[in-house]
Amino acid sequence: MKKNTAPNIVPAGGLPAIKKKTVPKFVPAGGIGKKLKKTAIVSAVYFIKSMTEKELKEIKEEVLNCKKCSLYEERVENRFYPVIGEGNHQAKIMFVGEAPGLQEAKTGRPFCGAAGKILDELLESVGIKRENVYIANILKDRPPENRDPQPEEIKACTPYLERQIEIIKPEIICPLGRYSMNFLMERFGLGNQIEGISKIHGRLFESKNLFQKIYIIPFYHPAVATYNPNMKKILGEDFKILERFK
Ligand code: URA
Secondary structure (H helix, E strand, C coil), X not given: CCCCCCCCCCCCCCCCCCCCCCCCCCCCCCCHHHHHHHHHHHHHHHHHHHHHHHHHHHHXXXXXXCCCCCHHHHHHHCCCXXXXXXXXXXXXXXXXXXXXXXXXXXXXXXXXXXXXXXXXXXXXXXXXXXXXXXXXXXXXXXXXXXXXXXHXXXXXXXXXXXXXXXXXXXXXXXXXXXXXXXXXXXXXXXXXXXXXXXXXXXXXXXXXXXXXXXXXXXXXXXXXXXXXXXXXXXXXXXXXXXXXXX
């Protein structure tokens, strides 16, 4: 009787080796992903950067022509400049002062007078370069005799600051002084945690919503150290919190 043998499907030389998947010739050695990914990232960065520049330039043009409050006349009469903001457009840390002083209005640069010298020293003390941060103010124009900002001026001017924050997207905003602290804490939903600046200076607040997380750290205004040297020590201690965000 014939044996019931299995059909001989294995060829005499054994099974052929399974062919390795070869990469088609047009794919770069490092893999198609790597090179394309890099190009895409570089293009995206350029695109974002140019959009940022464009949007910040638009704000500048608008501020130059802004007549929403009486500080415009003050600017023109005195041949002052508005102080729009200065620094790194990709800054992680943004400082927001109150309003330009005389030196700032004469030059168009924020914190370039006596208070600016203190701010520079504070930044240096914690190893942060001024060119790596962004510096703006609540008001873009100098109030006469450096008087306090008026509610109608804050209302007219802060939409520019809000747009600057939206464009630059800092992770940490440091209000300098109580006007800036009050405005920014309200703006970022921290109104119920506002206390006197003497109580909450140097403290870290977290503002969180579905789309963003931002830290607010209020500081005393550096100008206080120009007439009270003890305040420089307090400011120096407070600024140390920034070391962890460098
Ligand atoms: N004080 C401010 O609040 N802002 C400046 O730019 C300068 C001094």
